[in-house]
Amino acid sequence: MDNIAGQKSGLSIVTNISVVALVLIWLIPTVGLLISSFRTDDQITQSGWWRSAFAVSQAYRVSPPEEGARQEGDRWVLEGNLFDASEDDEVTGSGQVTGFGLTSRAPGAAEPGRTYARYEVAIMDEGELDDTNLEIAHPAGEEPSFPATDEDGNEIVLDPAPIFDRAVTVQENGDFRYEDAEEIDRAPTIYITAPQPPDFTLNNYEQILTSDNMDQAFINTLTVAIPATVIPIVVAAFAAYALAWMDFAARGFFIAMVVGLLVVPLQIALVPLLTLHQRVGIGQSFLGVWLAHTAFGMPLAIYLLRNYMIGLPRDIIECAKVDGATDFQIFTKIVLPLSFPALASFAIFQFLWTWNDLLVAKVFLPSQSDSWVMTVKIADDLLGSRGGDWGILAAAAFVSIAVPLAVFFAMQKYLVRGLLAGSVK
Amino acid sequence: MSPILTGLVTIAIAVAGCAGYFYASNWVLDRVIFPPGTDDRGRNIARANLVRPWLFILPAMLFLSVYLIYPVVGSFWRSLFNRSGVEFVGLGNYTEMFAEEGFRVALFNNILWVIFVPAAATFFGLLVAQLTDRLRWGNLAKSMIFMPMAISFVGASLIWKFVYANDPDIGIINALRDFVGLEPVDVLQVAFWNNFFIMFIMVWMQTGFAMVILSAALRGIPEETIEAAIIDGANPFQIFFKIKVPQITGTILVVWTTITILVLKVFDIVYAMTGGNFDTEILPSYMMDYMFRDDGRATAVAFVIMVIVTPVMVWNIVQARREMR
Incomplete structure (x- = not known):
């Protein structure tokens, strides 16, 4: 189609690029959360999901036992291999040091092969002489050259000379040499960073489905959505047939009423209906939610089905009438089977709507946790109690999104058809 | 059982x-x-x-x-009664509400929503509909952009909360800021603009709807009008703005009003993103703050929303009646 007059190939490239860009913007957020739902919390906080295919650098604390420490001159020395000394399987497994240090604040401050030392230095702090610890990395076997200021910007005074406290040298393979100004009588603490290979797990899903009660919420959602999808179809189909093919005085009025009610905001119904439900004894219950969803979906159902039914060929229905079929027979035997596409469209809408609904479930279901649906569970519980726990949140989100997405991709044709018929023209 | x-x-x-x-x-x-x-x-x-x-x-x-x-x-x-529902207060709930700062913030934000969300969603929808019209993989692209429609508002909020996260190793927005050397910010706490970050979630979800409807409308334009314009030497932009858009104005209006109505109903996004904090409240979420606590106030808010929707309702009915004749 590129050679149509007025269609330039340059424009076609621009078009392709813009569509790719738009699709990416639309997809990236979802993909990011999906990937994160398979990562551990450590990995999520260590590196962005866009780097999840690569190894992440993880910090570890190793305390090699003090046995074998000896005195060399005025220093005590401990030598060994950090991987041999560690009991953590993950450390032992990685086998490569990418950085090391003496504090948990900067666990990877020095590169392998260099020396990282701590000195007690004198500084000028607001005009007064003060002492502080200064960590510094320098090539192994050489003396450190001190910077002019420390990290707070205070001037470092080299007179009196800095006092050596401790130093450590770590090689890439984990060999280390630890030196201390005092006798080594406790296991020293050394921090290293080591790469951890990418790791995808189903742990988040397992956890929310077993210990976080998301399984119960899933069943509750299903329990709300299915009856709330089926019942309105049955009720609305008869009404739609009457409004499409039966002649009676108030027909125009009822059609106008349905069109008007299409846009009534749900909010208006909440308080009076909850009061009503409580007065007649339904209270906050599944029955209440089913009734509410049935009624709230009714205008769209009638509107969609009527629009479709009125488009059915008049001949068929009139022939049936001439042959002596009653309206009831025409409806059940002819109109209903022919209206399947419209019924499917509405069913998808209503299912997506009831499955995804938060408002109606919050108001019409009991507030105890055992009748929470997934949206309520996520919005009212997980977002609060597990606010920073992205792995769990992501997994919960995808448990709740999976079914609608499957329905969406399987029945997209009907959904589009329904949308086109449903927008008031 | x-x-x-x-x-x-x-x-x-x-x-x-x-x-x-x-x-x-x-x-x-x-x-x-x-x-x-x-x-x-x-x-x-x-x-x-x-x-x-x-x-x-x-x-x-x-x-x-x-x-x-x-x-x-x-x-x-x-809404004419007080909190407990016993004492008749006339329009007291309304006067009290309109005098309150929180309500005015919600009303102002809701006006922002009603202007921005339908405009942006319709714009993106029309853009995608037009761009994918002649594209070989257009249907796939449309499917991807339509997809958020199936996701719940709560799920979508979670997805975007992740995008907006403060930590540059989690949130992609702050990762980009970090990449160009800027300090991370919590976009949900940036005064005024946070509204737009929340609104964009709604735009993200509704663009697919606009696209589907407008795409069908574009396909329904008679070929002859376009061919005639091409023969007369119109360039692609002229064809789009002067031939196509005028012919689908009616549909654009329908899409616009449908999204507007939806914006007035949806409380979930604000509720899940900020809980109405940092001045992001809108009327539906403002109402939910009072639901279960002060039914008089809650119904008053609901009735304000109802009044805002009424013109659209009347317009719809008029259109429907005209069509039936």
Whole structure:
């Protein structure tokens, strides 16, 4: 189609690029959360999901036992291999040091092969002489050259000379040499960073489905959505047939009423209906939610089905009438089977709507946790109690999104058809 | 009994009940009240046909009147009473509410929403519809952009919360800022602009809807008008803005109003993103703050939303009546 007059190939490239860009913007957020739902919390906080295919650098604390420490001159020395000394399987497994240090604040401050030392230095702090610890990395076997200021910007005074406290040298393979100004009588603490290979797990899903009660919420959602999808179809189909093919005085009025009610905001119904439900004894219950969803979906159902039914060929229905079929027979035997596409469209809408609904479930279901649906569970519980726990949140989100997405991709044709018929023209 | 079993039983009872009601009422009408076997058979059939439509629409109309028409009156009536519902306060809830800072913030934000969300969603929808029109992989692209439509507002909020996260190793926005050397910010706490970050979630979800409708409308434009324009030497932009857009103005208006109505109903996004903090409240979420606490105030907010929606409702009815004629 590129050679149509007025269609330039340059424009076609621009078009392709813009569509790719738009699709990416639309997809990236979802993909990011999906990937994160398979990562551990450590990995999520260590590196962005866009780097999840690569190894992440993880910090570890190793305390090699003090046995074998000896005195060399005025220093005590401990030598060994950090991987041999560690009991953590993950450390032992990685086998490569990418950085090391003496504090948990900067666990990877020095590169392998260099020396990282701590000195007690004198500084000028607001005009007064003060002492502080200064960590510094320098090539192994050489003396450190001190910077002019420390990290707070205070001037470092080299007179009196800095006092050596401790130093450590770590090689890439984990060999280390630890030196201390005092006798080594406790296991020293050394921090290293080591790469951890990418790791995808189903742990988040397992956890929310077993210990976080998301399984119960899933069943509750299903329990709300299915009856709330089926019942309105049955009720609305008869009404739609009457409004499409039966002649009676108030027909125009009822059609106008349905069109008007299409846009009534749900909010208006909440308080009076909850009061009503409580007065007649339904209270906050599944029955209440089913009734509410049935009624709230009714205008769209009638509107969609009527629009479709009125488009059915008049001949068929009139022939049936001439042959002596009653309206009831025409409806059940002819109109209903022919209206399947419209019924499917509405069913998808209503299912997506009831499955995804938060408002109606919050108001019409009991507030105890055992009748929470997934949206309520996520919005009212997980977002609060597990606010920073992205792995769990992501997994919960995808448990709740999976079914609608499957329905969406399987029945997209009907959904589009329904949308086109449903927008008031 | 587990809820799911109750649900299945309910479906069975409801479906059987509906079918039973329609079948039985028809039977009673045809055989008992107006039996065809008697002398005035023709008159009886005619009479039965006068009653039958009412049997067909009765259950639906019951639902509509109890659950949608009664509440409009009921909410208004309730909004005239105080918190406990005992004392009549007239328009007290309304005057009190309009005097409150929180309500005015919500109203202002809602006006932002009503302007920005439908405009942006329609714009993106039209853009995608036009760009994918002649594209070989257009249907796939459309499918991807349509996809957020299936996601719940809560799920979408979570997805975007992740994008907006403060930590540059989690949130992609702050990762980009970090990449160009800027400090991370919590975009949900940036005064005023945070509204737009939240609104964009809604735009993200509704663009697919706009795209589907507008795409069909674009396809429905008569080819001749476009061909004529091409022969006359119009460039692609002229064709789009001067030939295509004017022919689908009606549809654009429909998409616009539909999204506008939706914006006035959705409280979930604000509720899940900020809980209405940092001045992001909108009317539906403002109402939920008072739901269960002060029904008088909650119904007053609901009625304000209802009043805002009414012009659209009237317009829809007028359009529908015109079409029926």
